[in-house]
Amino acid sequence: MPSSHLPRFHVRRPASRFKLAALVLALLSLFAFDVVGILAHGGDTSKIHACVKVGGASKGNIRIVGANDTCASNESALDWNIQGVQGPPGLSGIEVVTASFTAPAGSLGFSATATCPTGKLATGGGILSDTAGLDIEVITSSPLLSAGLPVAWIGRADNGSNADVGFTVTAICATVAP
Secondary structure (H helix, E strand, C coil): CCHHHCCCCCCCCCCCHHHHHHHHHHHHHHHHHHHHHHCCCCCCCCEEEEEEECCCCCCCCEEEECCCCCCCCCEEEEEEECCCCCCCCCEEEEEEEEEEEEECCCCCCEEEEEECCCCCEEEEEEEEECCCCCCEEEEEEEEEEECCEEEEEEEEEEECCCCCEEEEEEEEEEEECC
């Protein structure tokens, strides 16, 4: 029988290269999506990790999560540093300075000033009587300003009693960074 009369069989190829490439690409993209979901925060323990709701009634709600946790599909990953940048220096060299005075019986407006050492500013203060229960009245307890800066604390009192009364004015002084 001549070859032209033989039955023809069509050999079917398993899958075209295009279909195989598309299948591999689809599987890789699913795997990559899962990896991104798993590593949404990257496992970085030097940051604080959170998930923020992006829609719905609870939009904007934040929940803190672990470094390897994932956010839900309706959440967005948010990270921030545990430690921020160095801020300006605060107070240093805190020192308590006192000044005392005695207000004679029946006197008005006796005062004392607790002055901070040069370079330090008064950050607080007050006045205290050494005697309780007498007719005494604190008139002033406030910072004393020089060129707009609190350099001392002043205390002034009236003594309406018939006994001498001692008072102590206290200034809390410190070096204050500019």
